[in-house]
Amino acid sequence: MKGLCALALLTLAAHAERIVISNDDGWAVAQIRAQFNALVEAGHDVILSAPxxxxxxxxxxxIPATPLLVSCEFDSCPAGASKGNNASDPRLNWINAFPADGAQYGIQTLAPRLWNGAAPDFLVSGPNVGLNTGIALPFSGTVGAAGKAVQLGVPAVAFSGVSTAQESYNALAVTPASATVAAAKAYTTLASAFLDALFAQPAAQPAYLPAGVLLNVNLPALNDTCTPARVAWVLTRGFPVLLGNPDVVTCSNGGRLPTEGDVVNSGCYASVSVINATTKVDVGKSLQQDVLNRLVNLGLSCI
Structure with missing residues (x-):
């Protein structure tokens, strides 16, 4: 099913969640700040915790957080500190460590501090600048942050997009928008629609996703012919299927899901893969089926 019109209606039904958002590109890039803003505007309670x-x-x-020797990216945090936050908004936080550390810091330290002891309901990682597919999965900090969240008991999705440029969050306020900012805002539209559908799913336990898995979502290049409204979502796998290890049967695929790399590079399609949060490899068909059932509101398509 193409189009975001039906998904937009789910916003009314989706629950407001406590969400930690992290990434591997850094806390000051336009992509993560645009996604933070979109989640807040959707009514969620959001804490940003990123490298x-x-x-x-x-x-x-x-790694342990260490004091910065010089100011961090875009001169957005001072030398000499290992952790900090935006002076006017304590929800915007940084830590001088790795992406998995950013996720853990947000879940174990910032969440209980800012939410009066409450735990996060969900972690969003990204959208990343550049795709994370196939062989990149074990090395991706975006996926690593999501995997750490799942290991700590918080369901998570890693989002990545084709865009390849990084720009400061200050560019979000500039008119006209640069190509990087336009892409960042477009990807937040897609990621937010995906989350609306996931949060509006039928009740299941554990909530939102099965234990031990994360979703790896890759978003295509957007242009005049592939707008957010035209993107179709496809259930995929990270690596080619092995003999004797069939996938869930969907789209008359005979138990063989397409790989995420093939899908996201073939047109106006976004790939959705179910990944083991620890090993970063594809899960089996029973867990794929569990997730497929939970994504009933997304309108998964065939390719």
Missing amino acids: AENQSGRGGLQ
Whole structure:
């Protein structure tokens, strides 16, 4: 099913959630700030907890937070500190460590502090600047942050998009918008629609996603012919299927899901893969079916 009109109606039915948002590109890039703004505007209670600087390619690695030797990206945080927040908004936080550390800091330290002891309902990682498909999955900090959240008991989705440029969040206020900012805002439209559908799913336990898995979502290049309203969602897998290890049967696929790389590069399609949060490889067909049932409101398409 193409189009976001039906998904937009789900916003009214979706619950307001406590969401931690992280990434691997850094806390000050336009992409994460645009997504933060969109989630807040949708009525969610959101805490941003991300690396002080670009930490792409760190996977799920973790290190202790260390004082910055110089100011971090876009001069957005001072030298000499290892953690900090926006002076006017304590919901916007950075830590001088890796993406998985940013997720953990948000879940274990910031959430109970800012939500009076309450835990997050969900973690959003990204949207990343650039795709994370196939062989990139174990090395992706975007996926690593989402995987750490799941390991800590918080369901998570990692979003990535084809756009390849990074720009400061200050560019969000500039008119006319740069190509980077336009892409960032378009991807937030898609990610927000996806989350609306996920949050409006029929009741299930555990909430939102099965334990131990994350969703890896890759968004296509957007242009005049592939707008957010035209993007179709396709259930995929990260790696080619192995013999004797069939996938869930959908779209008359005979138990063989397409790979996310093939799908997102074939046109106006977004890939949705169900990944083991620890190993970063595809899960089996029973867990794929569980997630497929939970995404009933998304309107998954065939390719």
